[in-house]
Amino acid sequence: MREARGNLLRLAWFVLFLGLLLTMWRRHGDSPLLWLDTLNDDHLVRGCLEHDECRTRGATVSFGTLVQGGSWHELRAAVWALGIERTGLHRLLLILDALALLLIAVTASRLAGVGAAVLAVAAWLALDDIAQMPGELLWNYRPILWLAAITTALGLHLIRGAGPGTAALTGALSAVLTGCHLLGLTLAGPLFWATLWSCKRRLAGAGAFVAAFLAVAAASSFESWSVNLGSLGAIGAHPSGASGAATGGAMVPWLLTALCALGLWLGPPERRRDFAHLTLLAGCPLLTVLLVGKLSSLPTPPTYLTAAFPALAIGSAAGIVLLARRCWGTWRRATPAPAARAEPAHAPAAALALFGMVIATLPHARTHTLAHIPHPSFADIAEVVGRLRAEGWTREELFAGLKGPMAPLVIEAMAHDFPPGSADRRRAYLLPLVTRPEPFPAAWREFGHHALVETPGVIDWTRLQACADCQESECREAPLVPAPFEFERLSTTISGMPDIGSGERRPFCLRFPLDERAAAVNGIHVLAFPDLDFVCQGRIVAVPSGGLVLDGGRRALLLTPNAGGELWIRYEPGSTGCPLESLCAFPPFLLEGPEPEVALMQLALSPTTKIGKAK
Amino acid sequence: MKHAIAFTTWWILVATFPPSNVAASAPEPSPWCLPPETGQRLRTVVESESVHAVLGEAFALERADIQGAVVELEIRSDSGEFAKARLRPARPGPEPGRWFEVQAKESSSPQATEVMERLAAIFNEGFFKNPFVPCHRAGSRPGIPRWWYLLSGVFQWLLLAIGLAAAFRRPPLEGPRD
Numbered sequence: 001m002r003e004a005r006g007n008l009l010r011l012a013w014f015v016l017f018l019g020l021l022l023t024m025w026r027r028h029g030d031s032p033l034l035w036l037d038t039l040n041d042d043h044l045v046r047g048c049l050e051h052d053e054c055r056t057r058g059a060t061v062s063f064g065t066l067v068q069g070g071s072w073h074e075l076r077a078a079v080w081a082l083g084i085e086r087t088g089l090h091r092l093l094l095i096l097d098a099l100a101l102l103l104i105a106v107t108a109s110r111l112a113g114v115g116a117a118v119l120a121v122a123a124w125l126a127l128d129d130i131a132q133m134p135g136e137l138l139w140n141y142r143p144i145l146w147l148a149a150i151t152t153a154l155g156l157h158l159i160r161g162a163g164p165g166t167a168a169l170t171g172a173l174s175a176v177l178t179g180c181h182l183l184g185l186t187l188a189g190p191l192f193w194a195t196l197w198s199c200k201r202r203l204a205g206a207g208a209f210v211a212a213f214l215a216v217a218a219a220s221s222f223e224s225w226s227v228n229l230g231s232l233g234a235i236g237a238h239p240s241g242a243s244g245a246a247t248g249g250a251m252v253p254w255l256l257t258a259l260c261a262l263g264l265w266l267g268p269p270e271r272r273r274d275f276a277h278l279t280l281l282a283g284c285p286l287l288t289v290l291l292v293g294k295l296s297s298l299p300t301p302p303t304y305l306t307a308a309f310p311a312l313a314i315g316s317a318a319g320i321v322l323l324a325r326r327c328w329g330t331w332r333r334a335t336p337a338p339a340a341r342a343e344p345a346h347a348p349a350a351a352l353a354l355f356g357m358v359i360a361t362l363p364h365a366r367t368h369t370l371a372h373i374p375h376p377s378f379a380d381i382a383e384v385v386g387r388l389r390a391e392g393w394t395r396e397e398l399f400a401g402l403k404g405p406m407a408p409l410v411i412e413a414m415a416h417d418f419p420p421g422s423a424d425r426r427r428a429y430l431l432p433l434v435t436r437p438e439p440f441p442a443a444w445r446e447f448g449h450h451a452l453v454e455t456p457g458v459i460d461w462t463r464l465q466a467c468a469d470c471q472e473s474e475c476r477e478a479p480l481v482p483a484p485f486e487f488e489r490l491s492t493t494i495s496g497m498p499d500i501g502s503g504e505r506r507p508f509c510l511r512f513p514l515d516e517r518a519a520a521v522n523g524i525h526v527l528a529f530p531d532l533d534f535v536c537q538g539r540i541v542a543v544p545s546g547g548l549v550l551d552g553g554r555r556a557l558l559l560t561p562n563a564g565g566e567l568w569i570r571y572e573p574g575s576t577g578c579p580l581e582s583l584c585a586f587p588p589f590l591l592e593g594p595e596p597e598v599a600l601m602q603l604a605l606s607p608t609t610k611i612g613k614a615k
Numbered sequence: 616m617k618h619a620i621a622f623t624t625w626w627i628l629v630a631t632f633p634p635s636n637v638a639a640s641a642p643e644p645s646p647w648c649l650p651p652e653t654g655q656r657l658r659t660v661v662e663s664e665s666v667h668a669v670l671g672e673a674f675a676l677e678r679a680d681i682q683g684a685v686v687e688l689e690i691r692s693d694s695g696e697f698a699k700a701r702l703r704p705a706r707p708g709p710e711p712g713r714w715f716e717v718q719a720k721e722s723s724s725p726q727a728t729e730v731m732e733r734l735a736a737i738f739n740e741g742f743f744k745n746p747f748v749p750c751h752r753a754g755s756r757p758g759i760p761r762w763w764y765l766l767s768g769v770f771q772w773l774l775l776a777i778g779l780a781a782a783f784r785r786p787p788l789e790g791p792r793d
Contacts, residue, residue, distance in 0.1 A: 054764035055758040060711060078765055078768025079768075099779060154781060170778075173778045227710055227711075
């Protein structure tokens with residue numbers, strides 16, 4: 001009977017795991033979204049695998065004084081070397097996400113029963129939403145989602161008297177977590193304290209924790225530690241964004257910490273150390289992030305609290321269940337000892353399985369958009385690569401001829417899949433379908449929420465020049481060709497373009513010679529800036545003779561065939577219509593083609609009907 | 616748990632010994648080069664309001680040139696006061712907030728020296744990313760050997776797998792279930 005009950009419960013946990021896996025798949029998608037940080041990471045991994053530049057450090061953090069560790073890139077390089085690329089790794093991480101959530105549920109159930117397991121999963125999912133921590137992206141935040149759960153559970157083992165082996169394992173994993181993202185340090189402190197406080201053979205345990213932490217940190221992230229320790233004094237030298245307090249939903253983690261602390265008061269004596277430790281594991285990251293933010297005027301978005309989520313979820317769920325039991329007991333004027341209360345044999349199993357099924361079927365709003373613009377996944381990109389390769393596109397053509405609001409990222413993501421060759425002057429646009437034209441043009445090909453549009457162009461992108469202050473004497477060639485490898489610099493960085501990210505504010509012009517072969521095209525040719533917030537809007541200031549500038553430079557008509565000539569577009573970085581962050585999409589995006597085609601492309605980009613919320 | 620201890624011990628051995636061997640046999644650190652993008656950025660920094668504020672009315676920037684991997688600066692006042700400085704890549708390597716270090720200074724007055732030092736500080740803050748790139752010689756890439764990098768990745772995946780399995784195990788000395 002007892003064995004049958006155990007089997008039933010195991011089956012229920014398995015159903016819950018399947019439910020969580022489905023939930024993660026629906027929330028995070030089956031392929032990661034195209035993202036700058038993913039490409040940066042790819043770049044560093046390729047730096048090692050293809051250029052022998054294997055650095056034990058990661059990218060510079062957003063505020064520019066510290067660098068991330070090397071663990072995330074080493075983990076990625078190891079699977080990449082086995083042939084598992086972005087989408088494959090993402091799917092592996094989905095399984096780890098589900099296992100981590102299952103671990104959170106199991107750990108909570110050990111503290112306060114199945115009710116706590118259900119609540120803990122719900123709390124974690126809610127926190128994940130508040131932090132806007134998209135697991136849809138493959139970046140170095142990604143491992144925190146599951147690694148923090150593992151270290152938190154191991155911390156509870158330590159608090160219940162596990163030996164030096166567990167301490168060493170926890171120390172090593174803390175170093176891996178810190179090597180993936182510096183936020184991991186906020187958990188290392190309380191985990192070490194747990195070792196020192198409760199580990200069986202405390203000194204041996206603490207020694208094993210520290211030795212394992214240092215060994216893994218030295219082997220995987222030595223350069224990062226060396227740079228970071230050397231630049232500690234410079235933290236805050238480059239403040240950016242809002243400083244101090246976190247953004248929306250910031251009170252929720254504190255509320256959950258308070259609920260976690262409830263367990264200290266309400267929990268059975270043998271569980272109080274668990275709750276004390278969970279409160280520490282939840283409170284430490286919160287306080288550290290808050291204090292560092294205040295002291296150094298650095299921004300502290302809720303994303304930075306991710307490492308605390310497992311402790312918050314487990315502790316608050318168990319605290320709520322214990323509070324409910326206390327209230328129930330008071331209401332009944334009697335508080336029977338929990339152990340003495342007989343539970344129906346099938347009730348916990350049924351509750352877990354039912355919860356697993358319910359959570360898997362709940363609607364999940366996958367964002368899949370950026371500022372209401374559909375975002376391509378790497379699987380979409382792979383399909384586009386297949387299509388263009390079948391048509392014989394070369395890498396040089398790709399750099400010069402593929403256009404779109406996210407073209408630099410798209411090109412960076414796919415360039416390595418194309419063979420080098422001559423730069424034939426074909427033109428293709430990869431457009432997000434903000435509005436799907438009906439009827440859908442037969443010549444357009446659809447990939448996810450994007451369309452590939454091939455249309456003739458007259459601008460010769462291979463002879464593009466960038467001119468500081470729009471002075472002819474200051475013009476420099478800015479060839480759209482792959483740059484040589486540089487650590488921390490994407491290969492699509494265009495020589496001669498404004499210095500991305502450095503706050504370049506001087507106006508400049510791009511000078512486009514027209515393609516001689518454009519003479520073969522007859523009719524009116526339109527150039528137009530799409531109305532997209534994150535695309536720097538330039539102003540057309542000069543067109544060849546016979547051309548016409550309209551709408552204050554936002555649109556121009558060229559008559560073809562033409563006798564050549566030049567087109568000048570002026571940009572004012574930092575001005576309205578050209579926010580500095582949009583500079584990362586240089587060279588900027590503009591539509592070009594026969595009038596009906598351009599009109600159709602503008603329609604596809606106009607937010608008449610927002611789509612892309614669910615895929 | 617014995618496996619975890621064994622792995623950790625092995626890793627401590629791996630982590631402790633090879634780096635010293637690698638360091639002993641490694642060639643000298645690669646010199647740094649200034650790519651063309653830095654020249655453009657340098658011009659922006661030189662013409663920025665921060666530089667004008669430091670120079671004030673008294674001084675003017677006479678020279679800001681890139682010579683190899685060195686930026687040469689010279690300021691001069693109407694009364695003939697001057698200061699010259701060479702900014703070279705910081706040692707042991709350029710870092711965020713400390714890309715340059717002043718290599719040689721020549722100055723006619725303490726005031727000119729002070730202005731030059733403040734000017735040099737602006738260059739350290741004026742570059743978001745490393746303005747230098749390593750000038751690689753064959754076989755002298757910075758970092759660790761590729762085999763080590765990959766082995767480190769494999770080892771960390773193993774650690775994660777062991778950690779996950781250990782975390783699911785029932786904690787020791789667990790009291791009666793609620």
